[in-house]
Amino acid sequence: MANLLELQNLKKYFATQKAVDDISFSIPRGSIFGLLGPNGAGKTTLLRMITGIFYPDSGQIIFNGKKFDPMLDPQNIGYMPEERGLYKKMKIGEQAVYLAQLKGLKASEATQRAKEWFGKFEMQSWWNKKVEDLSKGMSQKLQFVTTVMHHPSLIILDEPFSGLDPVNANLIKEEIFKLAENGSTIIFSTHRMEQVEEICRNIVLMNKGQKILDGTVQQVKNDFKDNIYELKGQLLAEHTLTSLFEVVSLNNGSLRLRLGQGTKPNDVLQYFINQQVEINSFHEVLPSLNDIFIKQVEGTANARQFQNIS
Amino acid sequence: MSKVGLIIGREYFTRVKKKSFLITTILVPLLIMAFYAIIIIVAIKGGNSSDSGKLAIIDEAGLFNDSALSSIKQKGFELVKNETETSFVGKYKDKGYLGFLYIPKVNIEKPEGIVLHSQSSISLTRSNEVSDLVNNAVEDKRLAALGINPEDFKKLSANVSIQNTIDTKEGGKKTVAGISYAVSYLCGILIYLMMIIYGTQVMRGVTEEKTNRISEVVISSVKPFDLMMGKIIGIGAVGLTQFAIWIVLFVLLQGIIPLLMPDILNQAGNAASAPEASSSIGVMKEITNGLSTLPMGKIIGWFMFYFLGGYLTYASLFAAVGSVVSEDQQEAQQLVFPILMPIILGFVIMTNAVQNPDSNLALFGSLFPLTSPVVMMGRITYDIPLWQLLVSAVLLIGTFILLTWLTAKIYRIGILMYGKKPSWKEMMKWVFRKS
Numbered sequence: 001m002a003n004l005l006e007l008q009n010l011k012k013y014f015a016t017q018k019a020v021d022d023i024s025f026s027i028p029r030g031s032i033f034g035l036l037g038p039n040g041a042g043k044t045t046l047l048r049m050i051t052g053i054f055y056p057d058s059g060q061i062i063f064n065g066k067k068f069d070p071m072l073d074p075q076n077i078g079y080m081p082e083e084r085g086l087y088k089k090m091k092i093g094e095q096a097v098y099l100a101q102l103k104g105l106k107a108s109e110a111t112q113r114a115k116e117w118f119g120k121f122e123m124q125s126w127w128n129k130k131v132e133d134l135s136k137g138m139s140q141k142l143q144f145v146t147t148v149m150h151h152p153s154l155i156i157l158d159e160p161f162s163g164l165d166p167v168n169a170n171l172i173k174e175e176i177f178k179l180a181e182n183g184s185t186i187i188f189s190t191h192r193m194e195q196v197e198e199i200c201r202n203i204v205l206m207n208k209g210q211k212i213l214d215g216t217v218q219q220v221k222n223d224f225k226d227n228i229y230e231l232k233g234q235l236l237a238e239h240t241l242t243s244l245f246e247v248v249s250l251n252n253g254s255l256r257l258r259l260g261q262g263t264k265p266n267d268v269l270q271y272f273i274n275q276q277v278e279i280n281s282f283h284e285v286l287p288s289l290n291d292i293f294i295k296q297v298e299g300t301a302n303a304r305q306f307q308n309i310s
Numbered sequence: 311m312s313k314v315g316l317i318i319g320r321e322y323f324t325r326v327k328k329k330s331f332l333i334t335t336i337l338v339p340l341l342i343m344a345f346y347a348i349i350i351i352v353a354i355k356g357g358n359s360s361d362s363g364k365l366a367i368i369d370e371a372g373l374f375n376d377s378a379l380s381s382i383k384q385k386g387f388e389l390v391k392n393e394t395e396t397s398f399v400g401k402y403k404d405k406g407y408l409g410f411l412y413i414p415k416v417n418i419e420k421p422e423g424i425v426l427h428s429q430s431s432i433s434l435t436r437s438n439e440v441s442d443l444v445n446n447a448v449e450d451k452r453l454a455a456l457g458i459n460p461e462d463f464k465k466l467s468a469n470v471s472i473q474n475t476i477d478t479k480e481g482g483k484k485t486v487a488g489i490s491y492a493v494s495y496l497c498g499i500l501i502y503l504m505m506i507i508y509g510t511q512v513m514r515g516v517t518e519e520k521t522n523r524i525s526e527v528v529i530s531s532v533k534p535f536d537l538m539m540g541k542i543i544g545i546g547a548v549g550l551t552q553f554a555i556w557i558v559l560f561v562l563l564q565g566i567i568p569l570l571m572p573d574i575l576n577q578a579g580n581a582a583s584a585p586e587a588s589s590s591i592g593v594m595k596e597i598t599n600g601l602s603t604l605p606m607g608k609i610i611g612w613f614m615f616y617f618l619g620g621y622l623t624y625a626s627l628f629a630a631v632g633s634v635v636s637e638d639q640q641e642a643q644q645l646v647f648p649i650l651m652p653i654i655l656g657f658v659i660m661t662n663a664v665q666n667p668d669s670n671l672a673l674f675g676s677l678f679p680l681t682s683p684v685v686m687m688g689r690i691t692y693d694i695p696l697w698q699l700l701v702s703a704v705l706l707i708g709t710f711i712l713l714t715w716l717t718a719k720i721y722r723i724g725i726l727m728y729g730k731k732p733s734w735k736e737m738m739k740w741v742f743r744k745s
Contacts, residue, residue: 051530053530075531083526084527085524087524090320090324
């Protein structure tokens, strides 16, 4: 089974919104998957359907090769929602054990795993503290632990790094990689593109309830590449007077150029070598996901409008 | 199912382990008991009045003859001779009297001008004693004038108590009207208070989960309905625990008080020396007697039923309200008001039903499921026809199931909504939308 999760034509309409409008994609087992989209794109609604909180109006979710069972499958899912929190007055250790028990673990097993994870994150001394005593970053770590404690095969993290300092963000990032190596599949929902480029292999971009893009990060970048190259060397402005490319920018001996129709990279190199220009580096510039994101979402109204759906 | 059990357990233990639970459950009834005990003690001690100071009597009218002197002395009075009102006013304090009673020469038929002098105001018991003393003396004089022996007169006076016997199938039962009234009233008030207190706890619990943003985390593990029911049942169990503790405490204290303070009861037994105490002990005896004649099993059984039924019916409504409001407490108050209305209406009908348990209003109130828990309790010590109890019970259970089913739909959506409070119209849409 290559795919842990397959979504087929999922739809969820609310009174005034087509929150999720006919979305299909699949997520390979063991991958780190980025679900991207601007605010209000329908990401949270989609995630709530995957976790069994909402039922789709139509369409199917195939989980682990079988139709998604909202009674049993949530036990194999760990969900850290964007709107997340913990019981403020409850002791941290008890809370972790309780949440793991709700996911079907036995009390003894839950306690043992909680202790393991607390050890891993150096949180042992917190066991008898209450959540209200923790800083935001600390409770975020705790939240992550409670999400993954029951060894779910699918982990859904909605903006997992918000509120974390770089050290703790790194700690969590390392754990995410480890979990994926151990076979867990991770859905990572965010609008922080630099994190997606760093962490995810596959992405889906959503806007207004629909899927806009789907593929591996590399593939998406290749699809959107603009034939832009960067060349560094001892350049002068008069060297760039040619029809082989057009100049995007030039400063301090660093040239960004867009290849002309039918021009190959080697033609450019050849041209500069013939011009006796000393070349230090020459490489293709792929667009960042951020650029692609903005380009794709641009032009659509910033906020979704309320509409009547009959 | 085991997950509902987990939720019930969490809701139950986090509340029961709190200090405030122990305080309200154990300290409050203890305080009430202590208060009760103090009243009795004060009544008894006050009756002895050994330390409240002597009172002098200047008897110009000759109300007290020599034979009465000794009994007067026992009560802390002393007859002072060869003094007048004006001459004694300046002296009584130095002679160690609390005050003095001046009885001028009076007409026995129309005694006027009797004055009690004192430096500070005299206690109520003491002044009652003084007027009893004077009245008895005047009565004796009047009897003597008519040629009746006071002893004979006392034999004639009547103090008859009338026993109300309720004829039931098991035979005649003695009852005390005041007691059944009090028990009905108390049960009604208790149910009323418990429904509001525990209903509000459900509401606050739900709002807390929502504002702490834990709802979504939890319902990715369990169904929203399970979470709601777990909370309602858990908090209901806290209420039952509180009742159980109260009953145990009550029974224990009833056993312990006589052991701890045997002298109080002994003194109380000395009715002659302490008329005040004897009356309060008499009331206590009457209460115990009255309670023993009531069908306690039936009352406790139906009390539990109506507490659970009423609580469960309203708890789901409170949960729904808790799920739609956010941090703003004022919003909660606005939405809670329509829920409190029928509870308060029930209370009003109950106060009436206690006095007229067979009126049409009482009948309506005890069948209508939103008021029946409180109103039926107001009639519980009276003989309610079985069909009324059964119809009321079935209606209550039916309403509970219906309301829970409807409000669960609001709850399910409400706990995931942040920001604006939904309008009534929107909430109705949630209720009637197919899921």
